[in-house]
Amino acid sequence: MSSAYEIAKSxxxxxxxxxxxSNESRSAILYKIHDSLAASKETIKSANEKDLVAxxxxxxxxxxxxxxxxxxxDKFDTMLQGxxxxxxxxxxxxxxxxxxxxxxxxMLYQVTAPVGVLLVIFESRxxxxxxxxALCIKSxxxxxxxxxKESVNTxxxxxxxxxxxxxxxxxxxxxxxxxxxxxxxxxxxxxxxxQDELIDLVVPRGSNALVRNIKRNTKIPVLGHADxxxxxxxxxxxxxxxxxRISVDAKTNYPAGCNAMETLLxxxxxxxxxxxxxxxxxxxxTLHVTPEVKDAYTGKVDNLxxxxxxxxxxxxxxxxxxxxxxSLDCAVKFVKDTQSAIEHINEHSSRHTDSIITENQAxxxxxLKGIDSAGVYWNASTRFADGFRYGFGxxxxxxxxxxxxxxxxGLDGLVTxxxxxRGNGNIAADxxxxxxxxxxxxxDLDPTKIHL
Amino acid sequence: MSSAYEIAKSxxxxxxxxxxxSNESRSAILYKIHDSLAASKETIKSANEKDLVAxxxxxxxxxxxxxxxxxxxDKFDTMLQGxxxxxxxxxxxxxxxxxxxxxxxxMLYQVTAPVGVLLVIFESRxxxxxxxxALCIKSxxxxxxxxxKESVNTxxxxxxxxxxxxxxxxxxxxxxxxxxxxxxxxxxxxxxxxQDELIDLVVPRGSNALVRNIKRNTKIPVLGHADxxxxxxxxxxxxxxxxxRISVDAKTNYPAGCNAMETLLxxxxxxxxxxxxxxxxxxxxTLHVTPEVKDAYTGKVDNLxxxxxxxxxxxxxxxxxxxxxxSLDCAVKFVKDTQSAIEHINEHSSRHTDSIITENQAxxxxxLKGIDSAGVYWNASTRFADGFRYGFGxxxxxxxxxxxxxxxxGLDGLVTxxxxxRGNGNIAADxxxxxxxxxxxxxDLDPTKIHL
Numbered sequence: 001m002s003s004a005y006e007i008a009k010s011x012x013x014x015x016x017x018x019x020x021x022s023n024e025s026r027s028a029i030l031y032k033i034h035d036s037l038a039a040s041k042e043t044i045k046s047a048n049e050k051d052l053v054a055x056x057x058x059x060x061x062x063x064x065x066x067x068x069x070x071x072x073x074d075k076f077d078t079m080l081q082g083x084x085x086x087x088x089x090x091x092x093x094x095x096x097x098x099x100x101x102x103x104x105x106x107m108l109y110q111v112t113a114p115v116g117v118l119l120v121i122f123e124s125r126x127x128x129x130x131x132x133x134a135l136c137i138k139s140x141x142x143x144x145x146x147x148x149k150e151s152v153n154t155x156x157x158x159x160x161x162x163x164x165x166x167x168x169x170x171x172x173x174x175x176x177x178x179x180x181x182x183x184x185x186x187x188x189x190x191x192x193x194x195q196d197e198l199i200d201l202v203v204p205r206g207s208n209a210l211v212r213n214i215k216r217n218t219k220i221p222v223l224g225h226a227d228x229x230x231x232x233x234x235x236x237x238x239x240x241x242x243x244x245r246i247s248v249d250a251k252t253n254y255p256a257g258c259n260a261m262e263t264l265l266x267x268x269x270x271x272x273x274x275x276x277x278x279x280x281x282x283x284x285x286t287l288h289v290t291p292e293v294k295d296a297y298t299g300k301v302d303n304l305x306x307x308x309x310x311x312x313x314x315x316x317x318x319x320x321x322x323x324x325x326x327s328l329d330c331a332v333k334f335v336k337d338t339q340s341a342i343e344h345i346n347e348h349s350s351r352h353t354d355s356i357i358t359e360n361q362a363x364x365x366x367x368l369k370g371i372d373s374a375g376v377y378w379n380a381s382t383r384f385a386d387g388f389r390y391g392f393g394x395x396x397x398x399x400x401x402x403x404x405x406x407x408x409x410g411l412d413g414l415v416t417x418x419x420x421x422r423g424n425g426n427i428a429a430d431x432x433x434x435x436x437x438x439x440x441x442x443x444d445l446d447p448t449k450i451h452l
Numbered sequence: 453m454s455s456a457y458e459i460a461k462s463x464x465x466x467x468x469x470x471x472x473x474s475n476e477s478r479s480a481i482l483y484k485i486h487d488s489l490a491a492s493k494e495t496i497k498s499a500n501e502k503d504l505v506a507x508x509x510x511x512x513x514x515x516x517x518x519x520x521x522x523x524x525x526d527k528f529d530t531m532l533q534g535x536x537x538x539x540x541x542x543x544x545x546x547x548x549x550x551x552x553x554x555x556x557x558x559m560l561y562q563v564t565a566p567v568g569v570l571l572v573i574f575e576s577r578x579x580x581x582x583x584x585x586a587l588c589i590k591s592x593x594x595x596x597x598x599x600x601k602e603s604v605n606t607x608x609x610x611x612x613x614x615x616x617x618x619x620x621x622x623x624x625x626x627x628x629x630x631x632x633x634x635x636x637x638x639x640x641x642x643x644x645x646x647q648d649e650l651i652d653l654v655v656p657r658g659s660n661a662l663v664r665n666i667k668r669n670t671k672i673p674v675l676g677h678a679d680x681x682x683x684x685x686x687x688x689x690x691x692x693x694x695x696x697r698i699s700v701d702a703k704t705n706y707p708a709g710c711n712a713m714e715t716l717l718x719x720x721x722x723x724x725x726x727x728x729x730x731x732x733x734x735x736x737x738t739l740h741v742t743p744e745v746k747d748a749y750t751g752k753v754d755n756l757x758x759x760x761x762x763x764x765x766x767x768x769x770x771x772x773x774x775x776x777x778x779s780l781d782c783a784v785k786f787v788k789d790t791q792s793a794i795e796h797i798n799e800h801s802s803r804h805t806d807s808i809i810t811e812n813q814a815x816x817x818x819x820l821k822g823i824d825s826a827g828v829y830w831n832a833s834t835r836f837a838d839g840f841r842y843g844f845g846x847x848x849x850x851x852x853x854x855x856x857x858x859x860x861x862g863l864d865g866l867v868t869x870x871x872x873x874r875g876n877g878n879i880a881a882d883x884x885x886x887x888x889x890x891x892x893x894x895x896d897l898d899p900t901k902i903h904l
Contacts (some may be wrong), residue, residue, distance in 0.1 A: 011562040016798050020821045094821075100843055106832060108842055115854055200854050219671065221855055242877030249879035253886055287752055301708060346468050357877075368904075369472045369546075372568060378873030380558060388885060390560055390871070391552055391894035402652050403673055404569055407871045419842070419859045420820055421807075423832030425694030427701035433840060435511055442843035452820075 004191030008198035014178035015142035023091035030087035047157035086134035105424035114140035123206035124148040139414035193218035225400035227350035228258025233341035235358035236269040342370040374407035456643030458651035466630035467594035475543035482539035499609035531579040538586035557876035567590035575658035591866035645670035679802035680710025685793035687722040687810035740767040741831040794822040805837040826859035
């Protein structure tokens with residue numbers, strides 16, 4: 001028996017208990033965890049300072065140091081508030097999604113239920129511990145959490161506080177020890193990725209390299225995205241001003257975001273399309289263009305100043321259309337019509353989010369139907385692909401998988417469903433198809449009116 | 453480039469086209485396939501007879517021969533009718549599941565969409581070809597179909613008819629050649645199972661060994677069940693008559709079904725529980741009992757006749773509680789209360805369907821909340837776990853996975869969803885959280901009233 005097996009097995013047992021607890025109990029422990037973390041602010045701060053000193057010594061970049069610093073600005077207080085926000089959300093468990101009368105004395109219900117055991121892997125940001133703990137417990141799932149090694153002291157201190165709080169309140173709230181387990185070593189993760197009989201879902205929150213590596217090394221379903229290769233197609237019938245605004249927003253509002261545009265497809269039949277490129281360059285973007293685009297652009301724009309020229313480079317067609325630049329770079333190509341745009345995107349995109357800019361309803365419909373991505377937009381920036389903007393209350397992650405959960409995922413990405421039958425001694429042999437003569441009623445009731 | 457890659461790639465391309473077609477076009481080709489298969493009845497029959505002769509020569513069992521015979525009784529006509537039934541179902545694609553106003557001029561919709569490319573693997577029953585073809589096309593998915601080698605002649609003949617029909621009507625219906633590809637060799641399957649970038653879902657329809665083997669050999673999500681280890685817990689507060697009826701139905705109505713009971717858990721505090729066992733034995737069941745059950749039963753029943761004795765054997769605790777007997781055998785054990793029953797089931801069941809027999813609401817609630825299976829029943833036979841009985845119109849399979857689709861899966865197990873945003877040039881930078889001052893409206897509309 002490996003230690004990974006034992007961790008996963010005890011998580012499964014804890015999950016089976018968590019699943020039976022009321023929303024009140026699950027929310028109550030979150031309030032208590034909030035209070036304990038608040039009361040332990042100073043010890044957590046000391047631990048975090050240890051991590052920061054070690055990180056500085058080892059030469060971590062200032063961007064990563066900023067992530068690691070739990071007391072930067074109001075980060076700690078925001079983290080605490082986040083626990084209460086999750087506690088106050090509507091119960092994601094036990095919601096009736098379908099209610100169907102099978103017979104006079106037999107009902108079928110489809111009811112939301114926790115997925116079971118989640119393995120959540122994240123990098124250096126220590127506030128994620130509190131966030132994930134809250135999401136797991138609120139959704140009735142047991143969580144196995146693995147943080148980045150840079151935050152090990154902060155992580156240990158917070159883990160201690162969280163586990164003590166759970167243990168001290170087990171009689172009152174029923175939330176079992178083992179509901180949240182925090183693990184440290186890299187070896188543990190690779191062993192845990194083998195426990196596909198006991199772990200139901202892996203949620204990696206971190207770099208593309210992390211996600212890709214996890215996807216390669218497990219049979220457990222993974223909720224996440226390795227790449228965000230989002231495209232915008234500017235149609236022949238685009239409104240030029242909308243195209244200019246959206247292309248700049250999608251590329252420059254937050255270039256490191258997975259919902260930033262990486263590829264711009266232009267229909268050259270659009271009048272004055274060159275202004276879209278000039279406007280992007282004016283906003284600091286470097287365009288990686290095909291020879292056709294380069295020729296056409298330089299042909300249209302007189303007296304190209306050097307500053308503009310330096311922002312136009314040759315695209316590497318063998319890789320730039322499959323690349324997440326994560327910077328102020330953008331691949332640009334001509335396409336002859338909406339169908340060609342769809343084909344390019346379905347071939348190259350990472351099925352995250354893609355947008356068409358057009359005033360033509362037929363082309364928009366064609367695009368919205370034809371693109372095989374989690375988000376398909378019309379006249380809007382790809383940057384809207386985000387749980388907060390969709391109004392999901394909290395965001396578990398953004399998924400580019402095609403089943404279970406797609407796009408921004410709220411708390412309902414951490415639940416699944418079960419079918420309940422409530423009968424009165426009913427047996428199949430009494431019904432048509434299994435030897436009997438009774439027919440099924442199959443009458444649907446309004447599930448929103450049913451509280452089991 | 454392997455041939456598996458080419459098959460999967462052309463399926464992906466065909467899927468991208470299928471996705472854009474109207475329900476009318478998808479249903480129209482199904483009617484045409486229906487007509488062509490009906491018109492080719494005699495050539496299909498000859499091919500099927502070739503398979504039957506070969507199978508008989510190779511000594512296939514009579515049960516398998518029966519499965520292979522497409523013209524047994526009204527099987528062929530039922531198959532044809534099934535194609536029309538699927539064609540007439542409500543469109544599973546393009547249904548609006550959520551409609552939310554993000555701003556005055558920007559709407560968010562969650563809309564059902566095809567999964568993409570399905571790989572369907574089945575054994576000898578040739579009518580499955582027509583059934584799966586219908587389900588794939590109706591749900592807008594491209595299908596790669598692999599049948600059992602025993603039915604190769606029937607399979608080839610039907611594949612020819614289906615592919616010719618699609619090719620001859622491509623201008624009229626738009627359904628592309630490549631929408632349904634039928635492959636023959638075993639090597640193809642194992643290569644296809646590696647194409648996780650191009651194939652979205654594997655649906656194995658066949659023996660447990662087939663499903664287990666596929667699950668072990670692919671990273672593509674699998675919709676299916678390897679085992680159906682269903683349990684029934686007879687509570688201390690059970691109605692004895694209900695317990696007797698349900699236990700016999702769940703075990704004997706169709707012992708080879710995945711929804712048949714394999715384990716019976718009895719609370720010995722129930723008065724006269726021994727009648728449940730005697731009744732099962734009288735219905736031909738052999739009980740695999742623990743020493744406690746054996747002692748208690750023989751102590752309660754005077755003058756045990758030999759015929760009854762021969763139906764009571766010692767359980768092998770190391771494996772019988774994890775076994776799908778698929779026969780008139782049943783493992784039997786005492787549990788002291790509902791909680792113990794839940795723990796046994798969550799440890800041993802295959803998360804298919806489990807039932808409690810009780811008149812006690814609190815114990816029923818505890819069971820319904822505590823069991824981690826796709827189906828959780830109260831006072832009903834596990835045999836109700838079936839798409840027809842649930843009223844799903846058609847059944848794609850029964851899933852014991854915990855995400856995407858659980859339990860009996862209808863056509864909606866073959867669709868996923870996408871988020872559409874329809875805007876008016878909206879950019880993230882205008883809104884709170886991304887640099888601007890506008891707040892999101894986040895007003896939900898009734899999705900059933902929206903037709904995009």
